[in-house]
Amino acid sequence: MGVGKSTVGQLLAGRLGVGFRDTDDDIVAAEGRAISDIFVEDGEPAFRALEKEAVRRALAEHDGVLALGGGAILDPDTRALLAGERVVHLSMDVEEAVRRTGLGAARPLLAVNPRKQWRELMEARRHLYEEVATAVVPTDGRTPDEVTEAVLDALELKEA
Numbered sequence: 001m002g003v004g005k006s007t008v009g010q011l012l013a014g015r016l017g018v019g020f021r022d023t024d025d026d027i028v029a030a031e032g033r034a035i036s037d038i039f040v041e042d043g044e045p046a047f048r049a050l051e052k053e054a055v056r057r058a059l060a061e062h063d064g065v066l067a068l069g070g071g072a073i074l075d076p077d078t079r080a081l082l083a084g085e086r087v088v089h090l091s092m093d094v095e096e097a098v099r100r101t102g103l104g105a106a107r108p109l110l111a112v113n114p115r116k117q118w119r120e121l122m123e124a125r126r127h128l129y130e131e132v133a134t135a136v137v138p139t140d141g142r143t144p145d146e147v148t149e150a151v152l153d154a155l156e157l158k159e160a
């Protein structure tokens, strides 16, 4: 959460001359509600079901850079769909995470005690991010442009 998937994803798409899509945005557009509202009104399992369908559809329809929600990899079917794709795990440490996400209600899973919750989420998810990633790119102390450059290098992709 807040690692820069949307920011770097758009920069990367620009550098590659391809389209950019973000499954969080797809869900918000389809539902006409903010993600935090979906969490509060319907609960996390309902959000995960919407997310799984959004990822499946985006992978089928879209040929370019796709940003996933931070928890999309929790779903085993989604992880299976990512097999065979280039998947970048953008990483950061907890202090950088707190700086980038702030304390707002926009990220429901970090709403209370964000430092502790972020650490716990990472402990629970790290192995899943590592399982699906074909490249890991640390983002600490790097600007979005520098991260984008590092992603291009890590994926050995040429610019358009």
Ligand SMILES: Nc1ncnc2c1ncn2[C@@H]1O[C@H](COP(=O)(O)OP(=O)(O)OP(=O)(O)O)[C@@H](O)[C@H]1O
Residues within 6 Å of the ligand: 001, 002, 003, 004, 005, 006, 007, 008, 024, 067, 069, 070, 100, 101, 107, 139, 142, 143, 144, 147
């Ligand atoms: N490399 C970076 N260095 C500093 N700040 C950054 C960097 N990348 C992104 N940011 C800032 O951090 C915040 C979160 O970035 P962004 O929304 O792109 O993350 P995200 O991974 O898409 O988040 P979410 O999980 O909510 O979708 C934004 O304010 C953005 O400007």
Ligand SMILES: O=C(O)C1=C[C@@H](O)[C@@H](O)[C@H](O)C1
Residues within 6 Å of the ligand: 001, 024, 035, 068, 069, 070, 071, 072, 106, 107, 108, 109
């Ligand atoms: O890491 C997560 O579980 C989330 C990340 C965001 O991208 C959103 O999909 C939502 O806030 C949940």
Ligand SMILES: [Mg+2]
Residues within 6 Å of the ligand: 005, 006, 007, 022, 024, 067
């Ligand atoms: Mg985003």
